[in-house]
Amino acid sequence: MLFPTTDFAIFFGIVFTLNWLLAPFPRWWKLFILAASYVFYAWWDWRFVFLLAVSTVFTTVGGVLVHRAQGERARRGFLAATITAELGLLGWFKYYGFASQSFDNVMHGLGLHGSFPLLNVTLPVGISFFTFMGLSYVIDIFRRKLVPAKPLDVAVFVAFFPHLVAGPIVRGAELIPQIERSHRRNPRHIDLPRAAYLIMGGLFKKVVLSSYVSSAIVDPVFAAPGQHSALENLFAVWGYAVQIYCDFSGYTDIAIGCALLLGFRFPENFNAPYTARTLQDFWRRWHMTLSFWLRDYLYIPLGGNQGGDSSLYRNLMITMVLGGLWHGAAWTFVAWGALHGVGQCTGHFRRKRRLAAGLPAQREGKLAVAWQRFATFQYVCLGWVFFRATGFSNAWAVLERLFTGWSTPTTMVTFPVVLAIFVGIATQYVPQGFAVRCQQTFARWGLVLQGTSLAAIMLVITTLGPPGVAPFIYFRF
Numbered sequence: 001m002l003f004p005t006t007d008f009a010i011f012f013g014i015v016f017t018l019n020w021l022l023a024p025f026p027r028w029w030k031l032f033i034l035a036a037s038y039v040f041y042a043w044w045d046w047r048f049v050f051l052l053a054v055s056t057v058f059t060t061v062g063g064v065l066v067h068r069a070q071g072e073r074a075r076r077g078f079l080a081a082t083i084t085a086e087l088g089l090l091g092w093f094k095y096y097g098f099a100s101q102s103f104d105n106v107m108h109g110l111g112l113h114g115s116f117p118l119l120n121v122t123l124p125v126g127i128s129f130f131t132f133m134g135l136s137y138v139i140d141i142f143r144r145k146l147v148p149a150k151p152l153d154v155a156v157f158v159a160f161f162p163h164l165v166a167g168p169i170v171r172g173a174e175l176i177p178q179i180e181r182s183h184r185r186n187p188r189h190i191d192l193p194r195a196a197y198l199i200m201g202g203l204f205k206k207v208v209l210s211s212y213v214s215s216a217i218v219d220p221v222f223a224a225p226g227q228h229s230a231l232e233n234l235f236a237v238w239g240y241a242v243q244i245y246c247d248f249s250g251y252t253d254i255a256i257g258c259a260l261l262l263g264f265r266f267p268e269n270f271n272a273p274y275t276a277r278t279l280q281d282f283w284r285r286w287h288m289t290l291s292f293w294l295r296d297y298l299y300i301p302l303g304g305n306q307g308g309d310s311s312l313y314r315n316l317m318i319t320m321v322l323g324g325l326w327h328g329a330a331w332t333f334v335a336w337g338a339l340h341g342v343g344q345c346t347g348h349f350r351r352k353r354r355l356a357a358g359l360p361a362q363r364e365g366k367l368a369v370a371w372q373r374f375a376t377f378q379y380v381c382l383g384w385v386f387f388r389a390t391g392f393s394n395a396w397a398v399l400e401r402l403f404t405g406w407s408t409p410t411t412m413v414t415f416p417v418v419l420a421i422f423v424g425i426a427t428q429y430v431p432q433g434f435a436v437r438c439q440q441t442f443a444r445w446g447l448v449l450q451g452t453s454l455a456a457i458m459l460v461i462t463t464l465g466p467p468g469v470a471p472f473i474y475f476r477f
Helices: 007-019 028-041 048-068 072-109 125-140 151-159 174-180 192-223 230-261 280-282 289-303 309-327 331-356 366-388 392-404 415-429 434-443 447-464
Strands: none
Touching: 007 028, 028 048, 028 151, 048 072, 048 125, 072 125, 125 151, 125 280, 125 289, 125 309, 151 174, 192 230, 192 392, 192 415, 192 434, 192 447, 230 366, 230 392, 230 415, 280 331, 280 366, 289 309, 309 331, 331 366, 331 392, 331 434, 366 392
């Protein structure tokens, strides 16, 4: 079920009403919200509801076994078994085809003919998200940061529909206490101004900006880069940077806003990533719940920055390559992760050299900061070429065209395209205080004026947006 649709509007209206009517009755509320979340997930394919249920069972049982195990060896064994089970589901549905095809290519390259059977395995939406949530819950129990929650609470935690298919990746310590105290929520304390700001902003980013740059320049250029000029390829790359940001941050903004209307708070997932001055800074701002997940459950357990530079570079590369593979089962995603890993290693090396020479880690001053932001954005866009491309040949074609297509006529770089890309980037430079002032002003208005203003914004969004809504990009991850 897509957020910006009539189906979801009807669904959420029913859920919102019953959510607050059942709030004083915790068990009935949990059963209802669980059923609603399963209906939400089943909207694409009802068969994958069983996958979600199995993943929930692995998470629940694994957490209990780890908590109750006698001795460190048993605890580690149950943890390993749970991680294997969770990643086994993810691996089968997401990576079987990739692994079998890669093995088949290697065998043929060696002149051999053995191969895995090629099966058409459908990828369930959101499997990477709820798998990582389940893993963090069990690992936190192993680390004694959590104790097992009631099975019904765990089921609601894993399946809660606002975050279910595209995040944010919410941890047990962030959501389960809110579920346990769900009966204490008060509809009078809904943060309506912030929820409205997030939902309307998210809809505008997805329906207007993301959809427009996708259809106007990104999709046609990436489909046939050789038929377009260098300038069109360049703006298509910049346009995809705007598209994926507006698409993904738009989804999580709507998810966070919907959760607020139901009385729950999710962690933030984006913080103006294209204002970053370094790649390290970028990953503190982009898909923050995944970045922090990779840091806490992969990078630090590998050793983090403890040890020599070679260990740090190794840990960075492993983390970023696996982070790339998390996004998709293709070598282009591995290349995307490796590019970010190499960039972060290079940045660490450069900062260390500057500090050793008695210089600040980064140059300061307005021109220096502007250059750092520009250079970081261009490097991120280089990575987006591989992220968006259908294969390496497609990525190389786009990059090659940037150098060889300057004599080709340019027709697709129109004023609306430039404006949409500019707005998508410029909005990230708006001071955070502006959003706060907008919400404060909205809060002072009466219900009639609030409703009228929201209706006017929706009218603008539906007028500027295309007919129909494309699925969110991160649904396939």
